[in-house]
Amino acid sequence: MTIETLEAPTTEPAIDPSDPVLDTGFATEMVRQVRAIDPYGTYDDLSAAEVLEPYVLTKEKKREIPIVGDPDEIVIARIQAFYNAIAVMIEQECRLRAVPLLHLTHEGFGRVLITVGKLVVVDRSLRDVHRFGFASLSRMKDEGDKLLSVALELIGEHSRVAGL
Amino acid sequence: MTIETLEAPTTEPAIDPSDPVLDTGFATEMVRQVRAIDPYGTYDDLSAAEVLEPYVLTKEKKREIPIVGDPDEIVIARIQAFYNAIAVMIEQECRLRAVPLLHLTHEGFGRVLITVGKLVVVDRSLRDVHRFGFASLSRMKDEGDKLLSVALELIGEHSRVAGL
Numbered sequence: 526m527t528i529e530t531l532e533a534p535t536t537e538p539a540i541d542p543s544d545p546v547l548d549t550g551f552a553t554e555m556v557r558q559v560r561a562i563d564p565y566g567t568y569d570d571l572s573a574a575e576v577l578e579p580y581v582l583t584k585e586k587k588r589e590i591p592i593v594g595d596p597d598e599i600v601i602a603r604i605q606a607f608y609n610a611i612a613v614m615i616e617q618e619c620r621l622r623a624v625p626l627l628h629l630t631h632e633g634f635g636r637v638l639i640t641v642g643k644l645v646v647v648d649r650s651l652r653d654v655h656r657f658g659f660a661s662l663s664r665m666k667d668e669g670d671k672l673l674s675v676a677l678e679l680i681g682e683h684s685r686v687a688g689l
Numbered sequence: 690m691t692i693e694t695l696e697a698p699t700t701e702p703a704i705d706p707s708d709p710v711l712d713t714g715f716a717t718e719m720v721r722q723v724r725a726i727d728p729y730g731t732y733d734d735l736s737a738a739e740v741l742e743p744y745v746l747t748k749e750k751k752r753e754i755p756i757v758g759d760p761d762e763i764v765i766a767r768i769q770a771f772y773n774a775i776a777v778m779i780e781q782e783c784r785l786r787a788v789p790l791l792h793l794t795h796e797g798f799g800r801v802l803i804t805v806g807k808l809v810v811v812d813r814s815l816r817d818v819h820r821f822g823f824a825s826l827s828r829m830k831d832e833g834d835k836l837l838s839v840a841l842e843l844i845g846e847h848s849r850v851a852g853l
Binding site: 626627628636638640642643644645646648679683685686 | 790791792800802804806807808809810812843847849850
């Protein structure tokens with residue numbers, strides 16, 4: 526089964542298969558999450574770089590996406606996988622359950638929360654959801670690392686609430 | 690414009706228009722919330738008892754709803770209005786912003802959160818969303834009061850996190 530997607534790179538792939546970022550825990554978890562939400566095995570034969578390729582929106586790729594648009598299921602699943610990966614990494618660090626919650630309106634606005642116990646450790650407004658993506662793979666990892674470190678700091682400061 | 694809804698009572702109304710619960714702050718806020726999500730003014734000519742009637746699912750009314758079903762937009766809006774009302778009452782009591790977040794799957798499962806600052810003050814799993822309702826008006830008020838008092842207790846105990 527082959528699927529033609531809008532995300533198929535029209536130019537050079539944005540992720541270099543030898544990029545060391547692909548070997549980090551974050552990228553490994555991201556790949557696992559994307560494969561987890563791929564019920565038809567569409568990605569089975571793809572490499573890690575190929576699986577993560579749609580997350581990288583270079584300026585050229587971004588220009589091809591209309592400014593206004595409804596987020597489709599693939600984009601929503603992609604956002605879900607990103608925040609699922611963050612939640613898993615939070616769990617691995619703090620050994621407490623981290624639960625992501627993504628709410629999107631039809632217009633592509635939304636909010637994503639990750640909670641640990643009764644503590645909100647990630648709280649983001651989303652907009653232009655149909656253009657979700659990062660300038661490069663390492664930018665995506667930076668973003669993940671930032672969310673993770675803010676979350677862990679909050680959990681450290683408010684461990685009682687996180688343990689509720 | 691008239692709308693024929695499944696919710697139109699097929700038997701006697703379940704809410705007595707002289708029920709003193711209708712004069713409580715909770716019922717007043719509920720009516721305000723339902724009217725707020727009624728863009729076409731369908732409810733303009735309805736009394737408070739009539740506006741809240743769909744929230745009361747007596748045993749007879751519940752029997753008429755299939756056990757398995759997809760939640761329609763009206764039911765989702767109704768659940769949203771209920772938790773919006775709780776959030777407004779939390780705000781009124783603690784003078785901090787309370788934000789509800791409702792996430793539903795197509796199958797009628799879901800989760801609702803209300804956050805105050807970085808504190809989760811309401812966190813509920815939802816199921817059988819298409820059968821959302823209460824045995825009586827006073828049961829609905831009890832439920833609202835319970836959610837409110839638990840939320841306020843959490844805010845009191847963890848005021849620093851609620852103030853973040």
